Amino acid sequence: MQNEQKSSIADKPVSIIYSWLGDRIFLTVVVALGLSIILLAGAMAWVLTDEAGMALDEFGIIGFLKGTTWDPGVQFRFGALPFIVGTLVTSVFALAIAFYPAVAVAIFIAEYAPRWLGSIIENLVHLIAAVPSVVIGIWGIFVFAPWMRETFYMPIFLWAADHQPALLPILGSPIGYGMTTATIILALMIIPFTTALTRDAIRQVPKEQREAAWALGATKWEVIRMAVIPYSRGGIMAGAILSFGRAIGETMAVAMLIGNKNNFPFSIMGPAATMPSVIVNEFREAVGNLHLSSLMAIGLVLFVISLIVNLIAAYVTRKLSITGGQSI
Amino acid sequence: MKTLRQRNIRDYFMVGLLYVSAIAVLTPLLIIIGYVIVNGISTISIDFFTQELGSPARAMQGRPTGLVHSILGTLVVDSLALIIAAPLGLGAGVMLSEYPDHKLNPTLRVLNDTLNGMPAILKGLLAFALVVKPMGTFSGLAGGVALAFVMIPIIARSTESALMTIPWSIREAGLAIGLPRWRVVLSTVMPAARTGLVTGFLIAFARAAGEAAPLMFTSFGNNYLPNHWSGMIFGPVDTLPQRLYSLAISPYKEWHAMGWAAGVVLLVFVLGLFIAGRILTRQKYQA
Numbered sequence: 001m002q003n004e005q006k007s008s009i010a011d012k013p014v015s016i017i018y019s020w021l022g023d024r025i026f027l028t029v030v031v032a033l034g035l036s037i038i039l040l041a042g043a044m045a046w047v048l049t050d051e052a053g054m055a056l057d058e059f060g061i062i063g064f065l066k067g068t069t070w071d072p073g074v075q076f077r078f079g080a081l082p083f084i085v086g087t088l089v090t091s092v093f094a095l096a097i098a099f100y101p102a103v104a105v106a107i108f109i110a111e112y113a114p115r116w117l118g119s120i121i122e123n124l125v126h127l128i129a130a131v132p133s134v135v136i137g138i139w140g141i142f143v144f145a146p147w148m149r150e151t152f153y154m155p156i157f158l159w160a161a162d163h164q165p166a167l168l169p170i171l172g173s174p175i176g177y178g179m180t181t182a183t184i185i186l187a188l189m190i191i192p193f194t195t196a197l198t199r200d201a202i203r204q205v206p207k208e209q210r211e212a213a214w215a216l217g218a219t220k221w222e223v224i225r226m227a228v229i230p231y232s233r234g235g236i237m238a239g240a241i242l243s244f245g246r247a248i249g250e251t252m253a254v255a256m257l258i259g260n261k262n263n264f265p266f267s268i269m270g271p272a273a274t275m276p277s278v279i280v281n282e283f284r285e286a287v288g289n290l291h292l293s294s295l296m297a298i299g300l301v302l303f304v305i306s307l308i309v310n311l312i313a314a315y316v317t318r319k320l321s322i323t324g325g326q327s328i
Numbered sequence: 329m330k331t332l333r334q335r336n337i338r339d340y341f342m343v344g345l346l347y348v349s350a351i352a353v354l355t356p357l358l359i360i361i362g363y364v365i366v367n368g369i370s371t372i373s374i375d376f377f378t379q380e381l382g383s384p385a386r387a388m389q390g391r392p393t394g395l396v397h398s399i400l401g402t403l404v405v406d407s408l409a410l411i412i413a414a415p416l417g418l419g420a421g422v423m424l425s426e427y428p429d430h431k432l433n434p435t436l437r438v439l440n441d442t443l444n445g446m447p448a449i450l451k452g453l454l455a456f457a458l459v460v461k462p463m464g465t466f467s468g469l470a471g472g473v474a475l476a477f478v479m480i481p482i483i484a485r486s487t488e489s490a491l492m493t494i495p496w497s498i499r500e501a502g503l504a505i506g507l508p509r510w511r512v513v514l515s516t517v518m519p520a521a522r523t524g525l526v527t528g529f530l531i532a533f534a535r536a537a538g539e540a541a542p543l544m545f546t547s548f549g550n551n552y553l554p555n556h557w558s559g560m561i562f563g564p565v566d567t568l569p570q571r572l573y574s575l576a577i578s579p580y581k582e583w584h585a586m587g588w589a590a591g592v593v594l595l596v597f598v599l600g601l602f603i604a605g606r607i608l609t610r611q612k613y614q615a
Contacts, residue, residue, distance in 0.1 A: 019508035026510030027427070033419020034436050037480060041439040044450060047457045104349035112346055121354065123606065128357045130602045132538025134569045135591045138576045139360045142584065188360075191353055219339040242445065249447025251541035252573060276449045276541065283456075283545045299453045303446070310445040314438050 044303065052297035054290060064297055068264045072282065078294035080275075080301055082264040087274040087302070089266070090179065090254065091247035094186035095194075099240055102194035109195075110202040111224055122199065129192035137256035140185045141177075145257060148184075149176030153269050172270020177259035179272045185257055186247050194243040201235025202228060238316040245309040249302070251276035275302045361595070368592025371585040376593075381551045381571075387582035395590055397553040398566040401468065402597075405547055405567050406537050408472025410529065413479035417532070418525070420480075421487020426513050444481035451477035452542030460546060468565040471547025475536040482532040490524025491517055523608055530605035538598045540569035549574060568594045 055078060056064055067079015105125070109118045153174030160167040172178060205228050213227040229236075259271020260281050266272040273281075275298050286292045330338075379394035387393045420440065424433055455474035460466055494517050502512035518525065543549075548564040549571060559565070568590055575587035 022511070023509050026513070030419050030423045030427070031430070031432070033416050034423035034430075034432060036416055037420050037443065037484060038432070038436055038439050040477065040480070041443055043458070044443075044446070044454050047454055048450070051453075051457055101349050101353045104346050105353050108346045108350040112343060113350075121350070124354065124358075126606070127599060127602065128361070130534060130538070130598060131361065132540070132569055132594055132598055134538070134540045134572045134576075135364055135595050136360060138572060138587055138591050139364055141576050142588075143363060188356060192357070195353075219335050221339040221342040222335065224342075245445050249445075249449065251447065251449045252569075256573065256576060276447055279449055279453070280541055280544055283453075284548070296453060296457075299450055303450055306446050306450070307442060310442040311438070313445070314441055 048296060048300040048303050052293060052300040054293035055297040058290060064294075065301070070262045070278075072286070072288065072291045072294075076288065076290055078290070078297075080294075080298055082262045082266070083273055083275040083278050083298055084301060084305075085264070086179070086258070086266065086272045087248055087276070087305075090183045090186055090258070090272075090274055091244055093183045094190060094247045095240065095244050097184065097187035098191045098194055098243065102191045102243075103198050103236060105191070105195045106198035106202060107224060107228075109199055111220070111228065122196075125192045125195050125199075129196060133189070133250060133252040134256075136185060136189055137253040140181070140253060140257045144185065145176040145181050148181050149174055157269070170267055172267025174269050175259065175271065177257055178268075178270045179258065179266055180269055182254045182258040182272070182274075185253055186250055189250060189253060190243045190247050193246055194239055197239025197242060198232075198236050201232040201239060204235060205231045234316060234319065238313050241309060241313040241316060245306055245313065248309065249276060249306055251280055255280045275299075364588070364591045364595055368588040368590075368595075371589045372592065376586070376589050380553045381566075381586075383551065384578070384580050384583065387580060387586070393582075393586070395566075395568070395571060395586065395593075397550065398568045398571040398590065399593070400553070401547070401550070401560060401565040402537065402568045404560045405468050405471040405543070405565060406475060406533060408469060408561070409475035409479055409536055410533055412472060412476035413483055413532065414529065416476075417480045417483025417528075418487050420484035421491060421528075422513060422518075424484070424488040425491035426509075426517070440481045440484050443477075444485065447541070448478055448539045449541040452544065452546055455542065455546045463562075465562075466546065466548035466564040468547050468561045468563070471543045471565065471567065472561075474542035474546040475539060478536045478539055478542065479532040482535060483528050486528025486531060487525060490521040490528060493524060494520050527605045527608045530601050530608070534598050534601035534605065537601065538569055538594065540567075540573050543567050543570045544573075568597075 068081045069077045069079050071077050109122050157174040209227045213223040255277035260273050261271035262273045279295050283295050375392040376394040379392045380397045381393050452474045455470050459470040459473050499512050502516045550564045550566045572590040575583045
C-alpha cells in the first residue's frame with residue numbers, strides 16, 4: 001500500500017479529475033448542505049405564514065393580534081393577545097428574577113471562587129442547563145406547585161378574603177398552577193443559561209484591565225465594579241437577551257405549570273397561558289381547520305418575536321464578539 | 329471620599345453577598361435533580377424496562393406495565409434525527425470553517441444561530457407541515473425530522489469550532505504535498521478534529537433527546553409497541569419526554585409514579601450523554 005502510493009505520486013501527474021473536478025464536486029456538496037440550512041430557516045418562515053393564512057385572512061393581522069377571545073368550541077373566534085401577554089409577562093419577570101443571581105454566580109465563578117471550586121460549579125451549571133424541560137416540569141407539578149399553594153397562595157388568598165376583598169380578582173384563584181409558579185420555574189430554568197453566557201463575557205476581559213485597577217489600589221470588589229463589569233457589559237447584555245429568547249420559547253415546563261386558561265385579563269396567582277403552552281395543549285386535539293390555522297398563526301407570532309430577539313442578540317454579539325451561546 | 333476602612337467593609341460585604349447568592353441559586357436546582365432521582369429510583373422496577381404501557385386500567389389493576397416502547401421509540405426517533413442532521417450540520421460546519429471567504433457564510437452563520445435560538449416547538453410545527461401533512465399520519469419519521477431541526481444548528485456550530493481548532497499549517501502541509509483541497513479536508517482536517525466532531529454529535533443528541541415539545545404533534549405517542557419494526561418509523565411512536573408529559577398530566581396515581589421513573593431514566597440518559605461529551609472535550613484540550 002505504502003509503495004503503491006509512493007509510486008503513484010512519483011510517476012503519474014495528479015489527474016485533473018481527481019483534483020479539479022474533485023474540488024468542484026466537494027465545494028458544490030458542501031455549499032448545497034450549507035444552503036439547505038438557509039433554506040430551512042426560509043422554509044420555517046414560509047410554512048408558518050402559509051399555514052397561518054386562513055386565520056389571518058379571517059380575523060386580519062391586527063384583529064388577530066388584538067383579539068382577546070380564544071374560543072375553539074362555540075364562537076370559533078381566535079385572538080392571540082392573551083398568549084402574547086402571557087409569554088411576555090412570564091419571560092420578562094423570569095429574566096428580572098434570574099438576571100442578578102445569574103450574574104452573581106458568574107462573577108463568583110470567575111473572580112472569587114478558588115479555581116477547583118469554580119470549575120466544579122461551572123461544570124455543574126452547564127449540566128443543569130442540560131436537564132430536560134419535562135423533568136423540571138414533573139417536579140414543578142407534584143412538588144413545587146402544591147408547596148407554593150400551601151405556603152403562599154392559600155394564606156395570602158385567605159387573608160385577602162378577610163381584609164381586602166377588592167384584591168381577590170387581581171390575585172386570582174390559588175390553585176397553585178398559574179402565572180407566578182410558572183414564572184419562578186422559568187427563572188430557575190434560565191439561570192444556568194444566563195450564568196454560562198455571563199461567564200463567557202467575563203472571560204473576555206483582558207488581564208491588563210484588572211491589573212490596571214489593582215495598580216490604582218482598588219479593592220477586589222472595586223476591580224470588578226470598575227474594570228470587569230464595564231468591560232463585559234455588552235456581553236452580559238447579549239447573554240440576557242439570549243436568555244430572554246430562551247424564556248419565550250420554553251414550552252414544556254411552562255405548559256405543565258401555568259394552568260392553561262386563556263381568560264383575559266390574567267391574575268397574579270391564577271392560571272394563564274403562553275404562546276408555546278397553547279400550541280402544545282391544543283394542537284393535538286384541534287379539529288377545525290380554522291383552529292389549526294390559528295395555532296399556526298400563534299406559531300408565526302412566536303417565530304417573529306424570537307427572530308427579532310435573536311437578531312438583536314446576534315447584532316450585539318457580533319459587535320462585541322463573544323461566543324454566541326455555543327458552549328451550551 | 330470614602331476611607332479605606334469603608335471600602336474594605338464594602339468589599340467584605342460584596343464577597344458575602346456573592347457567596348450567599350451562589351449558594352441560593354445552586355441549591356434549588358440541585359434539590360430538583362436530587363428529588364427527581366430519589367423519587368424516580370424508588371418507583372423503578374424491572375417491569376419498567378420490559379413491559380409496554382397499555383391502557384390506564386392495566387396500571388390501576390396492578391398488572392405489570394412499563395415504558396419499554398417509549399425507550400425504544402426514543403432511541404429510534406433520535407437516531408433517525410441524527411442520521412438526517414449529521415450530513416447537513418457537518419456540511420455547513422465544513423463550509424463555515426474550510427471556505428471562510430465564501431459569500432454566503434455571514435448569512436449562514438446568523439441564520440444558523442437564529443435557528444438554534446428558535447423555540448423547539450416551532451420546529452415541531454415545521455415538521456408537522458412538511459412531513460405529517462403529506463404523509464397523512466403521525467410518524468416516527470416526522471418526529472425524527474423535527475428533532476433533526478433541533479440538532480442541525482448545534483452540529484453545524486460545533487463542527488465549525490472543532491475544525492477551527494486544527495491549525496492552518498496542517499492544511500498547508502496537505503496542500504504542499506499536492507493533495508487537492510477536498511482530500512485535505514476529508515483525510516487530514518476532519519480526522520484530526522474527530523473528537524470535537526463526536527462531541528458535537530453527543531451534545532446535539534443529548535439536547536434533542538430531552539425535547540418533548542416538537543414531538544407532541546409529530547411522533548404523537550402510542551401506548552403500545554408497534555407490531556412490526558416499521559411501525560416505529562411510519563406510524564405514531566412513543567418517546568420518553570413526550571410520554572413523561574402525558575403521564576404527569578394524566579389523572580392516575582399509578583401513572584404519576586411511572587412519570588417519576590420516566591423522569592429519572594430520561595435525566596440519566598441525557599446527562600450521561602452530556603457528561604460523555606464534556607469528558608471527551610476535556611481529554612482533547614488537556615492532553
